Amino acid sequence: MSYSQMGEVWERYVRARCGTAVEALKKKEFDARFFSGREEVVGAVMEIIPPDAGVGCGGSWTARQLGLLDALRERGNEVFAHEPGMDFEEATRVRRESLLCPYYLCSANAITMRGEVVNIDGIGNRVAGMSFGPGTVIVVAGYNKLVRDLDAAFQRIKEVAAPANAVRYGMAVPGMDASPCVEKGRCYDCALPSSICRIITIVQQRPMMTDFKVFLVGESLGF
Numbered sequence: 001m002s003y004s005q006m007g008e009v010w011e012r013y014v015r016a017r018c019g020t021a022v023e024a025l026k027k028k029e030f031d032a033r034f035f036s037g038r039e040e041v042v043g044a045v046m047e048i049i050p051p052d053a054g055v056g057c058g059g060s061w062t063a064r065q066l067g068l069l070d071a072l073r074e075r076g077n078e079v080f081a082h083e084p085g086m087d088f089e090e091a092t093r094v095r096r097e098s099l100l101c102p103y104y105l106c107s108a109n110a111i112t113m114r115g116e117v118v119n120i121d122g123i124g125n126r127v128a129g130m131s132f133g134p135g136t137v138i139v140v141a142g143y144n145k146l147v148r149d150l151d152a153a154f155q156r157i158k159e160v161a162a163p164a165n166a167v168r169y170g171m172a173v174p175g176m177d178a179s180p181c182v183e184k185g186r187c188y189d190c191a192l193p194s195s196i197c198r199i200i201t202i203v204q205q206r207p208m209m210t211d212f213k214v215f216l217v218g219e220s221l222g223f
Contacts, residue, residue: 011218014143017113018216021146024115029206031213032115038066041217045138046071048213049103056098057081058126061168062107062140062222069105095125104134107222108141108214109161110153117203117214118153120162122196130203136211142221150202158187162197164223 018034025032035041045068049055055077057063063081072079080098082091098104106126110118117139121127130137147153163181179195180188187197206212 014218017146018143018218021111021113021115021216022214024113025111025214026115028115028204029212030115030117031211032216033213034216034218036218038217038219038221041140041215042066042068042071044215045105045140046075048136048138049077051076053103054078054080054101056101056104056129056134058098058106058129059165060105060107060126060140060222061165062142063105065221066140068140095123098125099129099133102135104129104137106130106137106139108139108145109157110147111139111141111145111214111216112147112149112153114149115204116150116153118150118157119201120157120197121199121201124199127199127201130212131201131207132209134210136213138213138215140215140217140221142217142219144220145222146216157197161223162187166194166196168223 015034015036022032022034033044035044049072055072057069057079059082063069069079069081080094080101082094086094106129108117108119112118117130119127119130130139145156147156163185166179166182179192180190203212
């Protein structure tokens with residue numbers, strides 16, 4: 001089998017896997033869709049969000065990797081997202097104001113093939129925005145976030161998402177030990193002040209008052 005054929009096989013696999021997850025999510029009342037690449041999903045998000053609407057966002061690396069926040073700002077949308085360099089007071093204000101926006105953009109730590117959206121947060125602004133407040137929530141996730149079930153979701157979070165994000169945020173409190181996952185690359189179930197694993201949410205069905213969209217992308221995105 002040639003390299004080009006191997007690429008075709010992998011593409012078919014990813015499309016089939018995402019298609020199965022989309023069907024499971026739809027049964028849970030989510031507006032679930034599959035997009036083959038980043039250009040398609042960015043176009044869909046930009047079409048859904050009006051140019052004059054406020055948009056809240058958590059710390060999603062996926063949204064930033066796709067250039068979604070920059071594209072929204074360039075179009076004229078007011079985007080409330082905490083960024084590196086903000087002082088504590090400003091970052092806190094932005095986190096709170098993001099929950100009052102009509103649209104909330106984020107990703108997920110894991111999505112099960114059974115149609116569950118799983119996250120672990122340290123502060124809780126992301127899971128709060130996903131649960132209640134913004135009228136429309138758009139979760140954009142690469143196929144790499146798909147897992148078999150809840151056990152696999154927590155395993156992925158402990159082995160991939162949480163350690164990578166702890167490194168990303170430089171999780172260490174002055175005068176105290178850094179989270180061990182920063183140095184070791186896997187979860188140690190710590191209870192340190194620097195731990196970002198504090199709030200677990202499982203959205204197992206669309207929240208009653210929220211237009212909850214889950215957009216799966218046929219690319220590896222985020223952590």
